[in-house]
Amino acid sequence: MAETASRPERPESRYGNRPTMKDVAARAGVGLKTVSRVVNGEPGVTPDTERRVQEAIDALGFRRNDSARVLRKGRTASIGLVLEDLADPFYGPLSRAVEEVARAHGALLINGSSAEDPDREQELVLALCARRVDGLVVIPAGDDHRYLEPEIAAGVATVFVDRPAGKIDADVVLSDSFGGARDGVAHLIAHGHRRIGFIGDQPRIHTAIERLRGYRAAMEDAGIAVEEEWMSLGATDPDRVEQATRTMLSAPDPVTAIFAGNNRVTVTVVRVLAGLPRPVAFVGFDDIELADLLQPGVTVVAQDAAQLGRTAAERLFRQLDGASDAPERIELPTRLIKRGSGELPPAG
Amino acid sequence: MAETASRPERPESRYGNRPTMKDVAARAGVGLKTVSRVVNGEPGVTPDTERRVQEAIDALGFRRNDSARVLRKGRTASIGLVLEDLADPFYGPLSRAVEEVARAHGALLINGSSAEDPDREQELVLALCARRVDGLVVIPAGDDHRYLEPEIAAGVATVFVDRPAGKIDADVVLSDSFGGARDGVAHLIAHGHRRIGFIGDQPRIHTAIERLRGYRAAMEDAGIAVEEEWMSLGATDPDRVEQATRTMLSAPDPVTAIFAGNNRVTVTVVRVLAGLPRPVAFVGFDDIELADLLQPGVTVVAQDAAQLGRTAAERLFRQLDGASDAPERIELPTRLIKRGSGELPPAG
DNA sequence: CTGAAAGCGCTTACAG
DNA sequence: CTGAAAGCGCTTACAG
Structure with a gap:
């Protein structure tokens, strides 16, 4: 037990020692596409072939690299949440609600705190855009979000929460x-x-x-x-x-x-x-x-912090599902x- | 203003309408590698060339796709944090501390709640591994983490917090x-x-x-x-x-x-x-x-929830920086x- | 100082 | 049912 868990030498490349579909294909004696079919549960593989591929997968400890997958598919199945401070009790239920909606849509949540600093908000948001998150839920610290225009034009779904966006027209969910x-x-x-x-x-x-x-x-x-x-x-x-x-x-x-x-x-x-x-x-x-x-x-x-988060996240995924409603301002009662x-x- | 922010049609591929380095290179009349140099601030570009490239970048609204970058570089500069419930006040300061350390190391934080369900913990952890996070901070729900052995062997840094890992030998940071x-x-x-x-x-x-x-x-x-x-x-x-x-x-x-x-x-x-x-x-x-x-x-x-998070995250990045200390159990006083x-x- | 080629690990589109 | 080729958008290694 201690042996299997002992820390290996770190390779230069983190992936260097990871088996790829190519390795699995070689070991199973099949083509790359067949491995892809098995890994993704696509039809059109005989039970016998599937078994051989599965054995190779298990033997090699193969795990699909979603990072590569994402590059082809276009969507990353992740959304970003930028808030002021993860430690503020107000944001706990809000974050959880966003996460739950994300999870229901098969997406992961990337979280960051702006510390109420507009520059840091922008830096974080743009880092998330560079990672090509599918969408953003932002509790804004700044009051000028024109820096997001190219991103929104490029298709990044965006919803602002708790405070409105500055100088751009975007969905926003607020308390009254x-x-x-x-x-x-x-x-x-x-x-x-x-x-x-x-x-x-x-x-x-x-x-x-x-x-x-x-x-x-x-x-x-x-x-x-x-x-x-x-x-x-x-x-x-x-x-x-x-x-x-x-x-x-x-x-x-x-x-x-x-x-x-x-x-x-x-x-x-x-x-x-x-x-x-x-x-x-x-x-x-x-x-x-x-x-x-x-x-x-x-x-x-x-x-209702949870309701703010839930409403925003649902709105976000509606955008991602192709709804082309005009940006809206939703105000929740207190x-x-x-x-x-x-x-x-x-x-x- | 309303016009620039009006919602565009969603393309099939989220990236379809995004300019790439190739587009920038074409517009600036230079090679791909030169664009890469400018984007990454590498030396060896004449001021004049740099200016031409920069103009093309601005005109096209180019933003580097880190998703593609990651595929070549090996590291994703992101870490995963799996805890029980984002809304629990105990985890707020802990998450923030982990985020701060991650930020200091240039990494983003991907956050998920296990809802105290071992299956969900495993599902989340493996999803994070598929995204090739560089490391994991886990507040475990389950008591058998052998499913992580191939990941750890492949180089995923891992630290457990608040509760020890089950059936594997790994770093753990606990309160007494x-x-x-x-x-x-x-x-x-x-x-x-x-x-x-x-x-x-x-x-x-x-x-x-x-x-x-x-x-x-x-x-x-x-x-x-x-x-x-x-x-x-x-x-x-x-x-x-x-x-x-x-x-x-x-x-x-x-x-x-x-x-x-x-x-x-x-x-x-x-x-x-x-x-x-x-x-x-x-x-x-x-x-x-x-x-x-x-x-x-x-x-x-x-x-001290914040100290738990900080200690764990620092330990994680020490692993990522190549330290090959044996797994350790760190107990903080109450x-x-x-x-x-x-x-x-x-x-x- | 600059760039063409190869490749990261997958999926897509197609052919057999 | 199966697989070879091309390509996602970058970086690496190399040559000029």
Whole structure:
């Protein structure tokens, strides 16, 4: 056992020591095409020939090189998924959903993180195109995707998720950020709040702007004049968010409620609020695990990450199956989940 | 804009309408090899020739087909990562760490979930081998990996993570499940508990067995005779875990503390305990988000998922760089994080 | 500095 | 039922 698994010397070429169809053909005493037929389960091979070929395959440990196959067939049966950060819990269910759809279509998933850097997004996307993935699901970091035009023209199916494509016309699947934020903020207003803070992601990110817009709309609907100090957009790292939270709460006339623009902001704000003596009402965009077990439970505007991924991937394969629908914008609804923190009345 | 992005007819072959080096060469009036030189930044091209080639590349929107390149070069500059479930928070940081190391080595990451199904694991792994990934990082679902022997012999670098390989000798990177569980249970014993329950994953999973072993060791060290009803291994779905928890707690002489075998078990047990009138002490294996904000805070045995991924990926690339070290078993330490739930005394 | 020929490991199109 | 030839889009090894 240890012997068969002992590490071999690495050859210069990784394939150098791999048997090919040619080797199998030679050993079985048949032509190349006959091996190809057996390997691919094509008809037109006598049982006896098939057996001889199969024996050669087993004896040599032959495994078809799909890399070569792809070169002839045209399709690679793989799709690329470019997201911001594989470690962000929001992308876990989304990735899985994309993978499941890909699997159902016999495709593999190549995954990459842009780290919210437009240059890195482009580099990754183009690397995937060079590998000739059949399609791309992209959570964009940048706001100019004209670099993709030649690829799309060449037939690479493309769907954007969570945020729209920039400066090109492409399929996009989004959550209703505007409506979700408006509902969440209206919910706080309905519980008596008028001084409400908004802490969100960087303003160059589409969802951050949309959610801020939803916040403003809800405030305006209620006839509340928003003050500048109530709004803070920026990085979602804990330090920045904690700072923003504390600033809002220590103002002479502090906010009595906070609305958070995404899951990472939520985690930090909740942590800060937990350390305060007086309760501050809170609603967050995106659900987070264990939100129901905190005291109070965390009220959130939930989006369905898995459904975003599933919808995008299905749309992608529809493109690959030849559908020539015009690019479409699909918006999925959000859902307000009341758990306590959003139903607190204004303090004092 | 809308025009350039409007969806083209899908050709039979995805590459049919893509310019190749041959097209570029024809347009620039040079040989194929000269185009190759320019595309790959090789020396030995006059500035003037280079400019002509570059113009042709830009005019045609040429992008090198790495799929073809790979066929000649031998290496695909891609590695495969097979894990259980992309949506499990434990695998997020692990995947990201593997991706970062891959990126540093210029490789792309192909990701797949086995859904804890050995057949699906094998299917995925072999599909990745057929694509000729340079290496594999595998969180195994099955316990027999002899099917990988021909691949490893052919030069596919392989590292197992989180659980050891079955029936083959290969690199493996693990957390110290035994030691971590023993420490966690000893911690409960140190706080006065003697009747302690263990709820873990299915017994065919290596980490489940190791953690159970750690539990038994701690109990034995303390001279406590373990009763059968205190141990429950099985699926980690909420229903099964809730049932197991309630059964242990409703026994005539119930346990006063529970040790959970992984993150999913922890989430469910914590949820059940939160609904009980009397406090039950708890320690979980794996840290979970917001564990510090619950009442009481959740004491856990934390493992470093990112470090597991990083270590495995680095080991993989060392193999690919030609290191011929013998297969090794690397065990990373765990860390007990005290937050309150594990320091509760036995009730009544 | 430049390029024609051969070949990577398959599949396609065709002929027997 | 079977197989020889050509070709997918590149790189390698070599010659000029």
